Amino acid sequence: MRRLSLRIGDAAAWLFLAAVAITLWEVASRYLLNAPTSWAHALATALCGVAFALGGAHALARDEHVRIGVFYDRFRPRARRAARLLGFALGLFYLGGLGLGFWDQAVEAIWRFDWNGHWSPELTPGPPNWPLPALLRGALVLGTVLFLVLLLRLGWAALRGQDPA
Numbered sequence: 001m002r003r004l005s006l007r008i009g010d011a012a013a014w015l016f017l018a019a020v021a022i023t024l025w026e027v028a029s030r031y032l033l034n035a036p037t038s039w040a041h042a043l044a045t046a047l048c049g050v051a052f053a054l055g056g057a058h059a060l061a062r063d064e065h066v067r068i069g070v071f072y073d074r075f076r077p078r079a080r081r082a083a084r085l086l087g088f089a090l091g092l093f094y095l096g097g098l099g100l101g102f103w104d105q106a107v108e109a110i111w112r113f114d115w116n117g118h119w120s121p122e123l124t125p126g127p128p129n130w131p132l133p134a135l136l137r138g139a140l141v142l143g144t145v146l147f148l149v150l151l152l153r154l155g156w157a158a159l160r161g162q163d164p165a
Contacts, residue, residue, distance in 0.1 A: 005146060006062070009057065015050055016047070016048060019047040022040050026044075046136050054142070056143060060147060106140065109133050
């Protein structure tokens with residue numbers, strides 16, 4: 001799970017570079033060519049959202065997720081273990097609720113059909129009408145599930161007294 005999370009996170013990081021390139025194109029188009037785009041902002045925002053959604057598990061896999069180090073680093077080993085287990089428990093509760101909420105939104109955005117029975121995922125408003133909202137909501141579910149599974153694995157290792165990091 002850790003290797004999978006790292007690979008997915010490393011691949012998703014390239015989406016930030018793509019978002020920067022798209023934003024650079026938009027700025028050049030708008031101010032140098034006087035031809036602003038209608039798609040750059042929506043696409044850059046969606047790419048960053050997908051990268052952020054997949055980045056949480058990557059940070060956890062690298063043991064670089066949010067931690068209040070000023071306190072944690074002063075704890076004795078036993079207190080550190082208790083703090084990690086509490087963090088895992090709270091993370092499971094939070095990610096479970098987040099995943100359920102994202103699941104409902106993703107189903108509404110992705111599993112849509114028009115009057116003729118044709119699949120019609122949620123689209124961006126106005127041209128170019130790409131299914132970016134559906135893509136982002138699906139990525140949020142995937143990222144949350146990946147994060148949750150990795151958290152379960154690391155939490156189980158911590159419960160057994162193994163070093164989860």
